Amino acid sequence: MIVERITSGIIGLDDLIGGGFQKGKTYLISGEAGTGKTIFCLQFTLEGITKGENTVYLTIDERPTHLVQDAATFGWDLEAPIREKHLNIIDITPEFSELRVGRFKGNVENEKIIDEIRDQVKKVKAKRVVIDPIAPMFASSENQFQLREYIRQLMFSLDDLGTTNLVSSIIDTGSNMISKFGVEEFFASGVIVLWMEREEMVYDRVMMVRKMRGTPIDLRVRKFTIDSKTGITLYG
Numbered sequence: 001m002i003v004e005r006i007t008s009g010i011i012g013l014d015d016l017i018g019g020g021f022q023k024g025k026t027y028l029i030s031g032e033a034g035t036g037k038t039i040f041c042l043q044f045t046l047e048g049i050t051k052g053e054n055t056v057y058l059t060i061d062e063r064p065t066h067l068v069q070d071a072a073t074f075g076w077d078l079e080a081p082i083r084e085k086h087l088n089i090i091d092i093t094p095e096f097s098e099l100r101v102g103r104f105k106g107n108v109e110n111e112k113i114i115d116e117i118r119d120q121v122k123k124v125k126a127k128r129v130v131i132d133p134i135a136p137m138f139a140s141s142e143n144q145f146q147l148r149e150y151i152r153q154l155m156f157s158l159d160d161l162g163t164t165n166l167v168s169s170i171i172d173t174g175s176n177m178i179s180k181f182g183v184e185e186f187f188a189s190g191v192i193v194l195w196m197e198r199e200e201m202v203y204d205r206v207m208m209v210r211k212m213r214g215t216p217i218d219l220r221v222r223k224f225t226i227d228s229k230t231g232i233t234l235y236g
Contacts, residue, residue, distance in 0.1 A: 003214065006128070006164040009047025010040065012224075012234030013192075013207075018215040022189060025213075026158045026165040030179045031194030035205060036226055037168040038062070040194070041132045042071055043231045044166050049081045053127035056120045056163075057089045058113075061133060064089040075229055088124050092116070114157045121161055129158065131167040135180040148183045155187035171195070178210060189213045197221075207234060 005020035014020045021027055029040050045055045059067055067089060068078045081087035092113060117129060134154075158165045167188070169179040178185055178193050185191045191211040196203045207224050209217045224234045 006053075007047055007051065009043035009045075010232050010234065011230060012222075016209055016218055016222075016234075017190070017212050021164055022214060023164050024159065024162055025189035026155050026167060026187075027190040027192070028167055028169060028179065028184050028188035029192050029194070030169040030171055030184070032171050032173050032196065035194035035196060036224075036232055037170070037194060038067075038070070038132055039074075039226060039231050040192075041130045041166055041168055042067075042074075042076065045087065045128065045130055046071075046076055048128040049086050054086045054124045055088075055128040055130065056117060056124065056126045057087065057130045057132070058092050058117065059089060059132055060092055064091050073228070074231055076231075085124055088120050088126070090116070090120060114154065117158070118161060121163060127163055129161065129163045129165040131158075131165070133180075134167040134169050134184065144183075147181055151181065151183050152187050155184075159189075185211065190215075 003018075004023040005014075005018065006023050007020040008014055008017075029037050031037050041057070045057055048055045057067075062070075068082075071078045078087060078089070082089065120126065121129065134151075155167075158167075167184070169181075169184050171177060171179065171193075178191060188211070190209070190213060193208050193210050195206060197206050198204075204223050205226065206221050208219065208221045210219075211217075222234050224232050226232055
């Protein structure tokens with residue numbers, strides 16, 4: 001059986017994961033603050049647009065206008081694809097205002113956001129979906145079983161869309177976990193972890209492909225740079 005691959009847009013990554021992400025599956029990008037998760041998501045988005053694969057981008061911690069401005073500092077134009085309906089950036093922060101102050105109960109929001117994603121995917125005929133980040137969609141006060149079930153439902157619902165999906169998750173500084181809640185990685189088809197390593201007085205950004213279902217992977221840690229034009233580039 002031939003597996004169709006979706007290119008990531010990250011220079012040097014596709015060679016490590018069999019030519020790209022498997023089409024129609026959901027992948028997790030996790031890392032501490034400042035490691036490049038949003039840049040990774042933007043490159044994935046822009047790669048899709050250049051390949052004629054429309055994208056729905058859900059942002060929670062950043063306003064769409066700020067995301068557009070940040071992309072412009074790398075020379076990446078998001079305004080044109082938005083105008084031409086190849087890209088739809090959605091601020092879903094208002095959907096989770098109650099969650100943020102600890103009043104969230106049940107999975108009503110989960111159903112609501114999946115319905116919203118599904119509608120937006122149909123509207124722009126999207127082939128890619130990004131959620132950046134996923135953590136604010138869930139209340140950490142929920143018990144572990146409920147939390148695991150909510151995340152499982154969201155991940156599986158994303159797979160049902162037929163799009164190739166990228167979700168980001170922040171890792172608390174100093175934590176040994178590879179996601180915010182420690183369960184996201186179990187339901188994703190692949191996990192890529194970003195972090196920083198210190199060597200004397202210098203910090204390097206590094207990346208590791210931690211998991212990739214259906215794909216042989218090299219578990220070696222690789223350094224990467226973030227360039228003002230090309231974004232993330234792996235080397236070594």
